[in-house]
Amino acid sequence: MAWIAGAASIVGGALGQDQNNKATVEGAQTQANIEAMNRDYQRKLFDEQQANQQP
Amino acid sequence: MGDLFGKVNKGLNSSGLAGPANQILSRSETGRAILDPMDLYGDRAAATRDQASAIATQSAADSITAQEEMRQIIEEMLAPYRTAGTNALPGFNAMAAGGNANMQTSPQYQFDLQQGMQNVNRGLAAQGRRYSTYGGKQSANFLNALGQEEAQRQYGYNLDPIKMGMGALSTIGGANATAGQNIGNAMSQQGQNLNSIYQNYGQQRQQAFTGAGNALQGLSSYLAYQGK
Numbered sequence: 223m224a225w226i227a228g229a230a231s232i233v234g235g236a237l238g239q240d241q242n243n244k245a246t247v248e249g250a251q252t253q254a255n256i257e258a259m260n261r262d263y264q265r266k267l268f269d270e271q272q273a274n275q276q277p
Numbered sequence: 278m279g280d281l282f283g284k285v286n287k288g289l290n291s292s293g294l295a296g297p298a299n300q301i302l303s304r305s306e307t308g309r310a311i312l313d314p315m316d317l318y319g320d321r322a323a324a325t326r327d328q329a330s331a332i333a334t335q336s337a338a339d340s341i342t343a344q345e346e347m348r349q350i351i352e353e354m355l356a357p358y359r360t361a362g363t364n365a366l367p368g369f370n371a372m373a374a375g376g377n378a379n380m381q382t383s384p385q386y387q388f389d390l391q392q393g394m395q396n397v398n399r400g401l402a403a404q405g406r407r408y409s410t411y412g413g414k415q416s417a418n419f420l421n422a423l424g425q426e427e428a429q430r431q432y433g434y435n436l437d438p439i440k441m442g443m444g445a446l447s448t449i450g451g452a453n454a455t456a457g458q459n460i461g462n463a464m465s466q467q468g469q470n471l472n473s474i475y476q477n478y479g480q481q482r483q484q485a486f487t488g489a490g491n492a493l494q495g496l497s498s499y500l501a502y503q504g505k
Binding site: 227228231232233235236239240242243246247249250251253254257258261264265268272 | 316321322324325326328329330332333335336340343347350351354463466470474477481488491492495
């Protein structure tokens with residue numbers, strides 16, 4: 223029965239790695255989305271500032 | 278906060294994964310996951326690393342573009358004022374050096390000249406000294422004073438745009454510095470993101486071989502047990 227445990231361990235490892243891969247890419251995507259939000263916010267502030275400071 | 282998470286998760290599809298992550302899953306499900314379940318060759322870890330790195334790199338590039346765009350807007354907006362100041366510099370320098378900078382007399386000068394001379398001449402005529410030596414001196418004094426006034430005016434005409442140009446340059450310089458700092462921050466952030474992604478890749482590679490080592494150790498124990 224030891225081979226069953228070994229196979230289960232390998233499958234578990236592979237699934238675990240997939241979860242890790244998913245989390246890594248999701249994390250990068252989430253980080254990028256937050257950075258995009260920050261850019262949008264900064265741009266909005268910039269536009270408002272420029273509108274108020276038009277010479 | 279709902280809006281925050283809505284936006285943060287924007288781009289994730291029904292399976293909860295962004296596009297690149299789906300590619301990883303389909304690749305692992307159909308190919309190497311069967312042939313190389315422990316990912317000893319590191320294909321899936323490398324694909325993850327590359328895709329996450331691409332996302333981080335694109336985000337940094339977008340940040341740099343955004344900063345550059347805002348910097349450029351400020352520069353373009355203030356360009357006329359900067360140019361006005363630059364254009365006024367030669368005249369200002371010439372005046373500072375005692376020249377007249379080929380300046381044209383202002384409409385105000387022309388008006389003052391006409392009105393002033395009229396008044397002087399009328400005054401002199403009333404006194405009967407219109408064409409006397411005294412009258413000539415009075416006219417000269419008036420013209421001299423008017424000339425000084427006009428010179429002051431011209432000085433201001435030149436100085437004001439220069440001040441304006443310097444203000445524009447200062448603002449542009451500030452915008453450049455801010456953009457430089459923000460771009461530096463974006464690049465630093467990118468470095469941290471990539472570092473984290475590569476660390477994760479390294480850990481995955483290590484874990485794959487640790488897993489293989491454990492499996493071999495387990496097999497060895499099993500065989501030793503069977504041999505008894």
